[in-house]
Amino acid sequence: MTKTYSHHLHQLQAQAEQALARCGFDALVIASGIEKYAFLDDRPYLFAPNPHFKHWLPLVNHPHSWLLIRPGHKPRVVYYQPDDFWHVPPSDPAGEWTELVELVVIGQPDEARAHLQVPGRLAIIGEADAALDGVTPNNPADLLNILHYQRANKTGYELEQMRAASRRAVPAHLAAKAAFLAGASELDIHRAYLAACGHTDRDLPYTNIVALNEHGAVLHYQYQEAQAPAESRALLIDAGAQVNGYASDITRTWSAGDAMFDALLARMEAAQLALVDEVRAGVDYRSIHLSTHAKVAGILQDLGVVKLSVAEQLAQGVTSTFFPHGIGHLIGLQVHDVGGFMADDSGTLSPKPEGHPYLRLTRTLTPGMVVTIEPGLYFIPTLLNKLKATPAAAAVDWNLVAHLSRFGGVRIEDDVVCRADGAPENLTRDAFAAQA
Known part of the structure; x- marks a missing residue:
């Protein structure tokens, strides 16, 4: 899997860099999403990750995590791992993907901001409720069109x-x-x-x-x-x-x-x-x-x-x-x-x-x-x-x-x-x- 996953990540990086250049952005930020709760209740819905997030990483049960993609850099993964005794938190990061990214582990959702606010114009993909102070999804249509069109062809x-x-x-x-x-x-x-x-x-x-x-x-x-x-x-x-x-x-x-x-x-x-x-x-x-x-x-x-x-x-x-x-x-x-x-x-x-x-x-x-x-x-x-x-x-x-x-x-x-x-x-x- 390492070889094919490495090639997959390399291809996604190249596609993202080309899309950023075409659309006038300097970096791509992707939110995994947040856990949502039923109206007037403390019962969560099933978590569904942002598909753009799991396109890069084999992580499907990781709310409040983020990806930062910049030309010439390894993908930065901001990995949310709370100290939680009410629920089972995400396990320690493991697998082939960890060797190919810059990994940052955080314990509170707001800690992600410091690792995502880089200079330049940012394309931020995610639902509105994933926003952090200063990191608000803008979901640029021209960039999404490119990524969605490319996604049809599988690595x-x-x-x-x-x-x-x-x-x-x-x-x-x-x-x-x-x-x-x-x-x-x-x-x-x-x-x-x-x-x-x-x-x-x-x-x-x-x-x-x-x-x-x-x-x-x-x-x-x-x-x-x-x-x-x-x-x-x-x-x-x-x-x-x-x-x-x-x-x-x-x-x-x-x-x-x-x-x-x-x-x-x-x-x-x-x-x-x-x-x-x-x-x-x-x-x-x-x-x-x-x-x-x-x-x-x-x-x-x-x-x-x-x-x-x-x-x-x-x-x-x-x-x-x-x-x-x-x-x-x-x-x-x-x-x-x-x-x-x-x-x-x-x-x-x-x-x-x-x-x-x-x-x-x-x-x-x-x-x-x-x-x-x-x-x-x-x-x-x-x-x-x-x-x-x-x-x-x-x-x-x-x-x-x-x-x-x-x-x-x-x-x-x-x-x-x-x-x-x-x-x-x-x-x-x-x-x-x-x-x-």
């Missing part, structure tokens, strides 16, 4: 962390599948997932979606029922893991056995793999999204759900009833990583395709980008009711829709690296293959 160190995050999540997905097949409740499936990956709810990269039966038709289903249903027909689980602040984001749909739903699952699996293969350097990601709609239309036609051609379904917008979200997004330090709509590092935006408001990525793919590919096909009551009010309703087999609605829907999601040498690297499938 070797970052890819190592993301591979590890996939390897951490996959055994948990298999444990969740086993719990589902044993008839467990959503809550118990979630617990099986946590036990297998070694996470708690505190440190998951996002809240797990654990949806049985019709709940799979709720795209961001947010509950976990403690009572198992009388019949567990299908499980849609969207759950990830993280390593050193880098996330994996994986979705699998499992069936307890039904001929028509299993046929739908098989067709979606084949479509998803074909879409993964479209992740190539120079490809406009929007084209993959539009390709997904064509594939969904073909599945609906072949299974007899909609008796219209692919072209007719696309022209009438039928597929948006069954596939209403985007094909995926950038992933890395954040599950939905920043910079997805940027045409360049000045902040110019690439528009979403007309009629597709929920797509989260509109960039042309370049080597080192990591994206999700997550086609879905769902039976969502509110959208189906709208479809019934259109001329296309006459072409829908509503009895078949009623049957498949009992399973909620299908989503299959992999994390995929765009590579310079052609075929993409599928982090998710590689991790599943390692468990076989």
Whole structure:
């Protein structure tokens, strides 16, 4: 890890120095963030570090810490380590990163000021509540545009962390599948997932979606029922893991056995793999999204759900009833990583395709980008009711829709690296293959 992390830090330093020069700043200051408390309460929310901070350092539970970046200097890390008997304080600084930075340990948040107030014009990145006297985040838009645009392309160190995050999540997905097949409740499936990956709810990269039966038709289903249903027909689980602040984001749909739903699952699996293969350097990601709609239309036609051609379904917008979200997004330090709509590092935006408001990525793919590919096909009551009010309703087999609605829907999601040498690297499938 030392070599790849050292290279990673060197690349970030070079990018920061170039961005500072372009934007007329002399130094970059980054706040890790502070712990926040519920309104009128002394109960803290889960701490979420500033992603710019953890881009440089594998530190995710370190509020009140800071970074100072100056041309020609090692990064200065102001490391907050209070003398605290109410909570477990951060451990002594350790790891490869400590050898590559100038380290300052402080015991009180205000002590950071003396180590951050350097001469010149400062770009200070952080939330407003992280401010210290004389060190107030200004979040210059031109600088952030450059950093966010660059962040889409991962270094070797970052890819190592993301591979590890996939390897951490996959055994948990298999444990969740086993719990589902044993008839467990959503809550118990979630617990099986946590036990297998070694996470708690505190440190998951996002809240797990654990949806049985019709709940799979709720795209961001947010509950976990403690009572198992009388019949567990299908499980849609969207759950990830993280390593050193880098996330994996994986979705699998499992069936307890039904001929028509299993046929739908098989067709979606084949479509998803074909879409993964479209992740190539120079490809406009929007084209993959539009390709997904064509594939969904073909599945609906072949299974007899909609008796219209692919072209007719696309022209009438039928597929948006069954596939209403985007094909995926950038992933890395954040599950939905920043910079997805940027045409360049000045902040110019690439528009979403007309009629597709929920797509989260509109960039042309370049080597080192990591994206999700997550086609879905769902039976969502509110959208189906709208479809019934259109001329296309006459072409829908509503009895078949009623049957498949009992399973909620299908989503299959992999994390995929765009590579310079052609075929993409599928982090998710590689991790599943390692468990076989």
